[in-house]
Amino acid sequence: xxxxxxxxxxxxxxxxxxxxxxxxxxxxxxxxxTLCYLKxxxxxxxxxxCLVEVAGARSLVAACSTPVTAGMEVRTDSExxxxxxxxxxxxxxxxGTHDCLVCEKNGDCRLQDLAYACGIQxxxxxxxxxxxxxxxxxxxxxxxxxxxxxxxxxxxxCNEVVVxxxxxxxxxxxxxxxxxxxxxxxxxxxxxFCGQCVEVCPVGALTEKKARWxxxxxxxxxxxxxxxxxxxxxxxxxxxxxxxxxxxTAVEDAEPNQGxxxxxxxxxxxxxxxxxxLKTPLIREGEGFREASWDEALDLVAAKFKEIIQxxxxxxIAGVSCARSLNEDxxxxxxxxxxxxxxxxxxxxxxx
Numbered sequence: 001x002x003x004x005x006x007x008x009x010x011x012x013x014x015x016x017x018x019x020x021x022x023x024x025x026x027x028x029x030x031x032x033x034t035l036c037y038l039k040x041x042x043x044x045x046x047x048x049x050c051l052v053e054v055a056g057a058r059s060l061v062a063a064c065s066t067p068v069t070a071g072m073e074v075r076t077d078s079e080x081x082x083x084x085x086x087x088x089x090x091x092x093x094x095x096g097t098h099d100c101l102v103c104e105k106n107g108d109c110r111l112q113d114l115a116y117a118c119g120i121q122x123x124x125x126x127x128x129x130x131x132x133x134x135x136x137x138x139x140x141x142x143x144x145x146x147x148x149x150x151x152x153x154x155x156x157x158c159n160e161v162v163v164x165x166x167x168x169x170x171x172x173x174x175x176x177x178x179x180x181x182x183x184x185x186x187x188x189x190x191x192x193f194c195g196q197c198v199e200v201c202p203v204g205a206l207t208e209k210k211a212r213w214x215x216x217x218x219x220x221x222x223x224x225x226x227x228x229x230x231x232x233x234x235x236x237x238x239x240x241x242x243x244x245x246x247x248x249t250a251v252e253d254a255e256p257n258q259g260x261x262x263x264x265x266x267x268x269x270x271x272x273x274x275x276x277x278l279k280t281p282l283i284r285e286g287e288g289f290r291e292a293s294w295d296e297a298l299d300l301v302a303a304k305f306k307e308i309i310q311x312x313x314x315x316x317i318a319g320v321s322c323a324r325s326l327n328e329d330x331x332x333x334x335x336x337x338x339x340x341x342x343x344x345x346x347x348x349x350x351x352x
């Protein structure tokens with residue numbers, strides 16, 4: 001056996017120095033279930049669902065936070081592992097209110113998937129009431145503490161992935177909960193509503209408020225697109241039902257955003273369906289506006305530019321470009337003002 005292999009369920013498996021058992025197993029095609037693991041971030045071993053059996057260890061170990069060593073013998077599917085894993089899932093199901101029939105995450109819940117995989121048919125333990133009311137005062141995120149399993153993924157996402165540091169663990173024992181500074185509602189805290197906490201939540205504790213009642217996961221079609229708000233080019237999934245967007249999520253492992261979105265990219269899609277949205281150019285006539293074609297509107301703008309230049313000179317015109325537009329668009333705009341209009345009065349909005 002070489003120095004860079006270990007035994008995984010009896011099969012010699014290669015690994016990279018520094019890899020955890022969970023990562024090495026996934027690379028080899030063996031999926032060890034987990035609820036707290038967040039790819040690329042510091043492992044916490046919080047949920048204990050990923051427990052595996054390691055030869056020589058006194059107890060089962062968390063695969064997400066145990067590094068692989070040469071010659072290590074790991075069992076991911078032994079009777080002891082499967083029995084313990086099922087017990088942990090049963091305890092998590094009893095940790096709060098996990099009624100799938102009325103949960104927005106029904107069909108997209110990792111805890112639900114694991115309970116099904118373990119063949120859990122009845123509640124072994126009496127469910128506990130979290131004792132904290134649902135928070136939905138803000139316009140974007142619903143926080144249902146009764147469904148929270150305290151896996152810590154949202155805390156890691158906020159503190160390590162997007163580095164907003166808006167939430168953390170609060171209180172102790174059975175009173176534990178995820179809190180903002182001073183345990184205030186989201187809209188009164190330092191939260192910037194990027195929604196990364198919602199993105200990584202494996203259960204129904206955090207859900208998109210605007211997505212409620214817009215369609216179950218199996219009813220929607222996922223369409224990949226590029227966020228239109230700026231020039232970064234973040235990759236998105238549009239969750240569409242009957243031709244209407246119900247919610248937006250980030251594409252994991254896609255460049256350049258790597259599963260992250262800002263508040264506009266994730267929640268700013270309502271304007272598509274606004275009754276006040278302009279769908280054609282408007283030209284002012286008297287006290288009102290009339291619809292016009294693009295050719296007519298652009299000809300009017302060009303004529304006005306020529307009129308101003310002829311009367312007051314090119315420096316009477318200035319242009320402001322969006323600092324987050326594509327580099328190519330900004331280049332074209334400054335080139336247009338300098339080479340065509342004949343002025344250097346060109347700026348961008350980052351300084352204002």
